[in-house]
Amino acid sequence: MTSPAPLPSAAPSTAPTADPDGAPTQERAFVGSLSPSRASDFKTCPLLYRYRSIDRLPEPASKVATRGTLVHAVLERLYDLPATERTLPAARDLLAPQWDRLREQEPELAEMFDGQEEASSWLESAVGLLQTYFGLEDPTRLEPAEREQLVEVVVDGGLRLRGFVDRLDISPAGAVRVVDYKTGAAPREAFEGKALFQLKFYALVIWRTRGVVPRQLKLLYLKDGDVLTYSPEEQELERFERTLHALWEAIDRATQAQDFRPHKGRLCDWCSFQALCPEWGGTPPPFPVALPIVPAAEQPVADD
Numbered sequence: 001m002t003s004p005a006p007l008p009s010a011a012p013s014t015a016p017t018a019d020p021d022g023a024p025t026q027e028r029a030f031v032g033s034l035s036p037s038r039a040s041d042f043k044t045c046p047l048l049y050r051y052r053s054i055d056r057l058p059e060p061a062s063k064v065a066t067r068g069t070l071v072h073a074v075l076e077r078l079y080d081l082p083a084t085e086r087t088l089p090a091a092r093d094l095l096a097p098q099w100d101r102l103r104e105q106e107p108e109l110a111e112m113f114d115g116q117e118e119a120s121s122w123l124e125s126a127v128g129l130l131q132t133y134f135g136l137e138d139p140t141r142l143e144p145a146e147r148e149q150l151v152e153v154v155v156d157g158g159l160r161l162r163g164f165v166d167r168l169d170i171s172p173a174g175a176v177r178v179v180d181y182k183t184g185a186a187p188r189e190a191f192e193g194k195a196l197f198q199l200k201f202y203a204l205v206i207w208r209t210r211g212v213v214p215r216q217l218k219l220l221y222l223k224d225g226d227v228l229t230y231s232p233e234e235q236e237l238e239r240f241e242r243t244l245h246a247l248w249e250a251i252d253r254a255t256q257a258q259d260f261r262p263h264k265g266r267l268c269d270w271c272s273f274q275a276l277c278p279e280w281g282g283t284p285p286p287f288p289v290a291l292p293i294v295p296a297a298e299q300p301v302a303d304d
């Protein structure tokens with residue numbers, strides 16, 4: 001059940017900001033909230049953004065996305081082990097217990113499979129992603145500073161930016177590297193555009209919270225072994241912040257007008273809402289009379 005909540009341009013809410021160590025320091029007003037995923041939704045298709053962030057319609061669990069969550073969990077736990085024990089067999093041994101944990105949290109995940117045989121072969125398919133990971137990095141030589149870290153900041157104008165960073169490495173000299181694992185598949189051109197947007201988003205949040213522009217942002221594609229790196233500049237991040245403000249203003253205008261238009265494209269093939277989409281012969285439900293008390297855009301979302 002949801003409770004009435006103000007539209008995005010209504011009275012600001014408050015949220016803690018963080019000092020360079022991540023500790024809350026003060027309450028600061030915010031007018032809206034964006035994660036890389038929700039911002040990308042709006043850029044890709046405003047109606048998709050509406051269904052996820054305003055209507056908050058449920059979406060069926062996907063085997064590909066769940067496998068991504070599982071592999072992320074294994075790679076996070078791998079770094080709990082002493083450095084010399086971070087081997088591929090050790091990572092493989094983490095798969096079953098992490099899958100048990102995910103099913104405990106969301107029992108409906110087990111319903112994705114047509115029997116135990118299919119579930120076992122799906123679990124085995126995650127091993128290939130781990131193998132690729134070990135071909136890209138040697139975890140015995142790394143000591144991450146943070147893993148699965150929620151990063152957030154309220155920038156000037158009151159826009160809150162937040163998201164999960166898979167891994168943060170900090171060199172003895174203080175240079176910051178943000179690492180993100182990608183396990184899903186999508187059309188290449190759309191994927192790269194979204195990835196670059198996501199990297200800039202994280203770079204901006206890290207810069208604004210820690211006062212340091214990350215030296216490198218690195219995406220590891222575990223499906224095909226691709227690596228995408230990016231070294232941001234301060235001025236570029238200032239421009240990107242203005243872009244996010246403009247994006248939020250567009251979302252706010254669409255919300256006030258209750259007008260989120262569909263944008264048909266290749267990502268429609270992965271969209272859960274075709275039956276409710278005018279581009280596919282569907283009819284959108286009435287616009288919600290009140291927004292959920294915590295719009296989905298404010299919730300941290302794993303960006304895979």
Ligand code: SF4
Binds near residue numbers: 048
């Ligand atoms: S089916 Fe395509 S156009 Fe329709 S809501 Fe989904 S992404 Fe947008």
